[in-house]
Structures are given as structure tokens and as C-alpha cells.
Amino acid sequence: MKTLIAIPARYASTRYPGKPLVTLKGPDGEKTLIRRSWEAAMAVRGIDRVVVATDDTRIADHAHAFGAEVVMTSSDARNGTERCAEVATQLPGFDVIVNLQGDAPLTPAWFVEDLVAGLAADPQADIATPVLRCTGGMVQGFLDDRRAGRVGGTTAVFGAGGRALYFSKEVIPFTGRAYAPDEPTPVFHHVGVYAFRPSALAAYPAWPIGPLETLEGLEQLRFLENGRPVLCVEVQARGRAFWELNNPSDVPVIEAMLNDQSE
Numbered sequence: 001m002k003t004l005i006a007i008p009a010r011y012a013s014t015r016y017p018g019k020p021l022v023t024l025k026g027p028d029g030e031k032t033l034i035r036r037s038w039e040a041a042m043a044v045r046g047i048d049r050v051v052v053a054t055d056d057t058r059i060a061d062h063a064h065a066f067g068a069e070v071v072m073t074s075s076d077a078r079n080g081t082e083r084c085a086e087v088a089t090q091l092p093g094f095d096v097i098v099n100l101q102g103d104a105p106l107t108p109a110w111f112v113e114d115l116v117a118g119l120a121a122d123p124q125a126d127i128a129t130p131v132l133r134c135t136g137g138m139v140q141g142f143l144d145d146r147r148a149g150r151v152g153g154t155t156a157v158f159g160a161g162g163r164a165l166y167f168s169k170e171v172i173p174f175t176g177r178a179y180a181p182d183e184p185t186p187v188f189h190h191v192g193v194y195a196f197r198p199s200a201l202a203a204y205p206a207w208p209i210g211p212l213e214t215l216e217g218l219e220q221l222r223f224l225e226n227g228r229p230v231l232c233v234e235v236q237a238r239g240r241a242f243w244e245l246n247n248p249s250d251v252p253v254i255e256a257m258l259n260d261q262s263e
Contacts, residue, residue, distance in 0.1 A: 001095035001120055004049045005041045005112070006071070006087040008080035009034050009063075009102035011056040016248065020059050020102050024251065026258035033245055034059060036105030036258075038068050043109040046116065048094070052102075053083045078209070079219040081194065085201040096120075097201060101192040103245040106257055111191055111235045111242075118162075118233035119195045125231035126200035127223055129164075131156045131188040132235055132242060136179025139187050142171050150247050154218060156190040156232055164230040167218050191235065192244060194220065200228065 009020040016022075020034040031039075034052065041050045052063040055075045063070050071090055077083040084099045096116055100107065111130050119128040134142075134155075145152030146169075155172050157165045166172065167190055179185050200223070210225035212218075223230050241257045243250060 001116070002048050002093065003046065003096045003098060003116055004051070004087070004091060004094040005044065005047050005098045005100050006051055006053045006084045007034070007037055007041055007100050007102045008073075008077075008083040009037075009052055009054045009056075009059050010077075010083075011054075011059055016246070019245065020054075021062060022245070022251065024105065024245075024258065025255050032062065033105060034063060034102050035066050035068075037100065037102045037107075038063070038066070040105050040107050040109070041100050041112075044112045045109065046113060047098075049091070051087060051091070053087045055083075081196075081201070081219045081222075082205050084194075084196070085205050088196075088198050088201045092198075094198065097196050097198065099194040099196070101244070104192055105245070106240075106242050106254060106261075107191065107193060108235075108238070108240050108242070110238070112193060112195075114235050115193060115195050115233050118231060119197070122161075122231055124229075126197045126228060127220075128195045128231040128233050129156075129220065130191040130193055130235040131158070131232045132191055132237060134185050134187040134189050135181060136183045136185055137181035138189060139171060139179060139185050140181070142187075142189075146170065150249065151217075152246060153244065154190040154192070156188050158188075158232040162232045162234070164220075164224060164232050166224070167216070167220055169216055169218070188232070188234070189242070190232075191242065203228075 073086040213221040
């Protein structure tokens, strides 16, 4: 399957303005978030093309400077999926378009590889997204964020055949017990990567934003609210820590993980 990775990036984030250009210190020095996300995309095997999708010239100029291909999209895009839909229109001919969010530089290459393979193996699925089983420590981190009023990671619940039932910024399902830091739990972290067939992306922007997407602020809920199944593909951490940059407080966490990975 001919596959494109699009990395949507916008400057005017409500929670964290200018986030794509925030610098992260790692063993290879200081690099911006968007550059580290692009490098993560470039490490994925079997990908035919990688582009940064943005409506902001500051991000575009910076991406060009470190060698990325840029697709300029409109300022009307309300989220990354709509931005990817614009990319699919501008760059036709791909069987799969992957939305690799620009705030997830720790995404291992095999997450995306397994995601694309999962979509290819399920001809009934038009949208797929990875999920990672949480340890007790990860769940505690989510709960700590919520108690502090921060929006942390997203969790997912799914049924037979990996079909998503719901996604939430709350910790679901309710378990009613505590877990040891390294103990596996029934909670799954939703990894903010999506693989789409072009038909799914083409339909998405025309749908109105529904009440669940509005409440949760999760773009993938628009598919569920419009009766389109979402395939959850379980991926394995393989000892790698994974976290997304949602808040300024996540910067030192990700920097520590970057350094840990080099050891």
C-alpha cells in the first residue's frame, strides 16, 4: 500500500500556543517539537512520503530549514484530521494517510508500522489507531493529571474485533482498585496516531462536530458519532516509555525520556 505520513502542526493552540516550536533537550542537543516528530516519522519503515501540514509560515519556514517537505493547509481546519484531509486532496494517489500528531516525538516507529499493517489486514476498517496497555504507573500519572486539572493522556475502550467503543480524557474503564507501578491494567492509552483510507478522510470534514467531540475535545469521536467504526490496534512498548506533549509540564518529562532512550 502506498502510504503517506502527514504531521499536522498549528501555532495557535488554545492550551499551548506555539507548541510545535518549543525546544526539547535531548542527547543530540536542542531540537524543536516539530523537528523531533518529523524525525520520528522518518524512522518508520515502508513509508513513501512524509510531510508537515501547517497553516503557519513560522512553522513552515522552520520545517523547510531542517529539510522537511511542507504542505500548506487552510486556517479553517479545526483539527489535525481535517488538516490531513486537505493534504489527501492536495496529494492524491495514496492508499493510506497516516496522521502522526506533531506533539508525539516519542512515538516508536513500530507503533506506526503495526498500525498500517493492522489496517491492511482488516478490509472492513477505514480508520485505525494504536492503543497501548497501561501499567499501574501510567494510570496513576493520568489520575494525577486529572486531579491537578491538567489534560493528560487519552484512554480507549474497545470491543470485539478491536472496534472502538469510546475514547475519553478521563481514565476508563473504572477499575475500582489500585495497581502496582509495573503491573498491567485493563486501561489502554490511546496513542494519538491515525491511519485512514482516503474515503474516510474525504467524508470527515463535511460532518458536523457532535456533542461528544465537543465535550471531550477528541477529533476521533466524530467517526463514532457518525457510525464509522474505528479499529484499535494494540501495540507493544518493548521497554520504551511513551508520552505526548500536552502541557508545558510535559516538557521535562519528555526530555528525561529522550535521555533515557539514549542510554
